[in-house]
Amino acid sequence: MSQINKEDVKQEVFDLYDDYAHDRLDRRAFVQKLSLFAVGGLTVSALMSFLMPDYKGNVQIGADDPRLKSEYINYPSPKGGGTIKGLLSKPKDAKNKLGGIIVVHENRGLNPYIEDVARRAALAGFVSLAPDGLTPLGGYPGNDDEGRTMQSKRNKAEMEEDFIAAYEYLKKHKDCNGKVGVVGFCYGGGIANMMAVRVPDLAAAVPFYGSQPTAAEVPQIKAPLMLHYASLDTRITAGWTAYEAALKENGKKYQGFVYENVNHGFHNDTTPRYDKAAAELAWKRTIDFFSENLK
Known part of the structure; x- marks a missing residue:
């Protein structure tokens, strides 16, 4: 930077x-x-x-980390008969089946930050899958500006189906114990909420500063939720009060956290919006939550 x-x-x-x-x-x-x-x-x-993000100088878990087995895979897309590319990661020394985590990117495709987060999830003892929603358009183009433009051209409903398909793929994977959760950031946070509404067997959902479902959709949620918001992110956090009221009214299991004096994107350590203390606390809470619900 x-x-x-x-x-x-x-x-x-x-x-x-x-x-x-x-x-x-x-x-x-x-x-x-x-x-x-x-x-x-x-x-x-x-x-x-x-x-602007600095991807070269801010990698916590490298692509060649010897503790992990990471590889790109392709899984079937429900639309058009094609496939979606994703990064599949797991601990190299894993002897038993593991809980699964879908890691959903922001509004710009599978960039190096999200790949890094997926490897962090694997290092914590899970099998993770980070799909690239831009696959039908050629995949993440190497920079976020072009990635945002590309993602805006994808059909919203079709892309949602591709992330639900990632859940189905991981749930049946030979290394997964059948319990699959989702964590998403920004756009991906909205996808995590969407999957909580639409996937009855989802084992856990962790949206980071994600757009909320409607009050009418909340009764459909079965998965326990952990929700992370930033106090300075008035655009997204403004919707949390009504969302929490609907979760309470419908007796849903959830934990919600608003981190003070931090911005939208506070977990993303490649930009100056990053807040180390809030990011590390939110990630520890997330891993503890997944450990409770996926193992």
Whole structure:
């Protein structure tokens, strides 16, 4: 990342990046608005460099980690007769069948951060599968800007079916004990909520700052939930109050956490929105939750 102190950057800059990352601002408008904050020696290019993900410098578990067996697989897509590519990871020394975790990416395809998260899940003692929802369009293109553009072109309902199909694939996999949960981030958090509604046998769901289902859909949820939100993420966290009320009203099993003074994307350690303390606490809670429900 560029040598800019996070503490010196106004919250409005992070909010602008959130708008840009979620297609509410095109690149031209983003740069134009960002220029208002290019003061005191800060340039627009320096701010852009600071905000963009750094995948090379922020890998916790490498692709060649000797403790894991990781490989790309393809599983059947329900639509069109094609297949979806995914990263399948498990501990190399696993002797018994393991609980399964579907790891769902943000709105830009299977980028290095999500692959890293999938390997972290495997290292914690699970078999993980991280699908690339962009597979029908050629797969994650190598950068997030193009990935967002590609993902916006995919049919929403068809992509949802592809993630549900990942659950079905992993549940029947020879290394899985049949108990499968899902964790998702941003767009993937919304998918985790969607799967909790639509997959009756889902064993656990952990949405990170994901869009919520409607109150009418909540009665369909069978899986226990763990939900992570950021207090500065007013766009998504605003929906948590009504969601929690519906979960309570319908007697659902859930845990909800709002992490103070952190932004949307606080778990993503490749961008300056990352908050180490909140990310590590949320991930520990997540792994403990999966251990309770998938083993």
